[in-house]
Amino acid sequence: MSHAIDQLNRPLHDLRISVTDRCNFRCTYCMPKSVFGRDYQFMPQDQLLTFEEMDRVARVFVDLGVRKIRLTGGEPLMRRDLESLVSKLALIPGTEDLALTTNGSFHITRIQSLKDAGLKRMTVSLDALDDATFMSMNDVDFPVSKVLEWIDVSANAGLGPVKINMVVKRGVNEHAILPMARYFREHCHVLRLIEYMDVGHSNGWRMDDVVTAAQIRDLLHADMPIEPLEPNSRGEVAERYRYTDGSGEIGIIASVSQPFCGDCSRARISADGKLYTCLFAINGTDMRGLLRGGASAAELREAITAVWQKRVDRYSELRSAQTEDLPKVEMSYIGG
Ligand code: SAM
Ligand code: SF4
Ligand code: SF4
Numbered sequence: 492m493s494h495a496i497d498q499l500n501r502p503l504h505d506l507r508i509s510v511t512d513r514c515n516f517r518c519t520y521c522m523p524k525s526v527f528g529r530d531y532q533f534m535p536q537d538q539l540l541t542f543e544e545m546d547r548v549a550r551v552f553v554d555l556g557v558r559k560i561r562l563t564g565g566e567p568l569m570r571r572d573l574e575s576l577v578s579k580l581a582l583i584p585g586t587e588d589l590a591l592t593t594n595g596s597f598h599i600t601r602i603q604s605l606k607d608a609g610l611k612r613m614t615v616s617l618d619a620l621d622d623a624t625f626m627s628m629n630d631v632d633f634p635v636s637k638v639l640e641w642i643d644v645s646a647n648a649g650l651g652p653v654k655i656n657m658v659v660k661r662g663v664n665e666h667a668i669l670p671m672a673r674y675f676r677e678h679c680h681v682l683r684l685i686e687y688m689d690v691g692h693s694n695g696w697r698m699d700d701v702v703t704a705a706q707i708r709d710l711l712h713a714d715m716p717i718e719p720l721e722p723n724s725r726g727e728v729a730e731r732y733r734y735t736d737g738s739g740e741i742g743i744i745a746s747v748s749q750p751f752c753g754d755c756s757r758a759r760i761s762a763d764g765k766l767y768t769c770l771f772a773i774n775g776t777d778m779r780g781l782l783r784g785g786a787s788a789a790e791l792r793e794a795i796t797a798v799w800q801k802r803v804d805r806y807s808e809l810r811s812a813q814t815e816d817l818p819k820v821e822m823s824y825i826g827g
Contacts, residue, residue: 494556495795497768497802504725504756506557508545509826510573512762514566516594517630518618520658520687522823523695524630540764542572544782546579548760551791555799557758559588561614563826565762568597574608581609590614592656592827595641596633602641606648613650615642618657619667620674628664642680653680654742659702660687668707669714676715676739683729683742690770690822704730704745717741725754750807758799761825766795769804770825 495503513533517524540548549560560580567573573591580589590612591605602613617638619625626632646653657664657671668684675682684707689696711717717732720740728751729742745751759767764782765775776798781791 495799497799499753499803499805501754501756501802503552503556503758503799505559505561505758506549506552507561507563507757507759507826508549509564509760509762509824510545510562510567510570510576511539511565512821512824513569514564514594514823515569515596515631516566516633518658519628519630519663520660521690521827522821527823534763538763538779540760540762540779540782542576542579544764544779545576545760546583547782547788548764548778548791549580550583551788551795552758553583553585554788554792555795558586559590560586561588561590561592563592565823565826566594566596567591568593568601574601574604577605577608577610588612592616593641594629594633595638595645597641599641599644602644602648602650606650610650612652612654613642613645614654614656615645616656616658617642617671619664620670621667624664624667628660643678646680651680655680655682656685657682658685658687659707661700661702663700665702668710672711672715672741676734676741679739681740681742683744685744686747688746688770688822690825690827698747701747703748704743705748707743708732711741725756727754746807750805752805752808755804758795759825761820766798767820767825768798768802769806770822770827771806772804772820772825775820775825 514522517527588611589609591610592614595615615638618628620635622635625635642653642655655675659665659668671682686704687701716735718735720731720733729744731740731742733740760778761767761775764779766778767775781794
């Protein structure tokens with residue numbers, strides 16, 4: 492079967508499925524309480540794709556060239572029995588990687604059940620090592636120690652190397668960069684420092700809030716010398732570095748200052764089954780209607796191929812005064 496290639500010659504290689512738009516955190520850069528308050532209307536249950544529907548659509552994506560599937564959200568573990576979705580996806584022949592991005596706030600017994608269901612890798616978000624900073628960012632007073640425990644138990648369960656995502660926001664958690672780097676170097680987990688992005692509309696993004704990759708690199712290098720590593724694969728988003736003393740690896744994701752659209756091979760399915768070909772897309776293509784209307788695998792394949800073949804997205808490369816004001820969808824909906 493031929494694989495899908497877009498207008499800029501980019502293959503379809505990764506699929507991110509947002510399994511829910513809900514979350515138990517209110518990270519200020521993603522779901523600020525001012526917008527996602529008590530009255531916020533999340534999607535009704537019947538509008539979310541069922542696990543069976545996600546499995547059907549994922550199989551078609553794998554047939555079209557996808558090799559990596561990541562479950563995200565919102566907080567994916569808010570979806571009851573996520574393990575049963577994992578066990579379905581783990582059975583799709585051809586997938587090389589099945590990963591989960593989580594805030595690591597659920598009971599640690601879930602880790603083994605996810606592993607038993609067939610999960611391969613865990614990515615955990617954590618923005619600081621001190622409670623004061625982390626709690627002010629998650630905005631629900633969730634403590635650092637629980638997330639660190641989640642990370643350790645995941646690594647011990649064989650879901651490593653665990654990646655830790657840290658969004659860096661100027662004046663908020665810059666001071667946490669070096670303590671985080673030292674801690675995760677010592678514990679042999681891969682920290683990835685992410686430039687704060689202008690996703691959605693609710694986080695009030697300003698360029699001034701971004702600590703750039705170059706600034707992060709200089710800060711790290713002055714304390715713990717690092718040198719660049721070759722990318723693992725085409726489309727890899729993190730610039731990888733290793734500590735020159737051989738004590739491990741660290742990544743920087745420069746989505747704002749050095750966009751990587753040229754190699755972007757990701758498709759995203761939102762919790763209500765819309766297909767997006769860019770994190771900053773305005774419109775998605777409805778897959779749920781096709782799935783619920785009884786479309787065959789061949790019909791789904793045709794619909795996805797048509798979308799991917801037309802794809803010209805490169806939002807981050809075009810980011811400018813004009814595009815910053817365009818309507819966009821929220822990260823918690825489309826999945827980070
Ligand atoms: N709830 C899960 C979590 O936090 O890991 C999964 C969904 S979350 C939207 C996925 C990733 O997006 C997280 O690592 C989060 O830190 C990142 N993220 C959210 N908003 C962001 C922003 N404005 N800029 C950069 N990264 C962001
Ligand atoms: Fe929830 Fe993840 Fe967004 Fe934080 S980054 S609000 S944990 S979805
Ligand atoms: Fe991919 Fe869009 Fe991000 Fe560019 S801006 S890397 S096309 S998701």
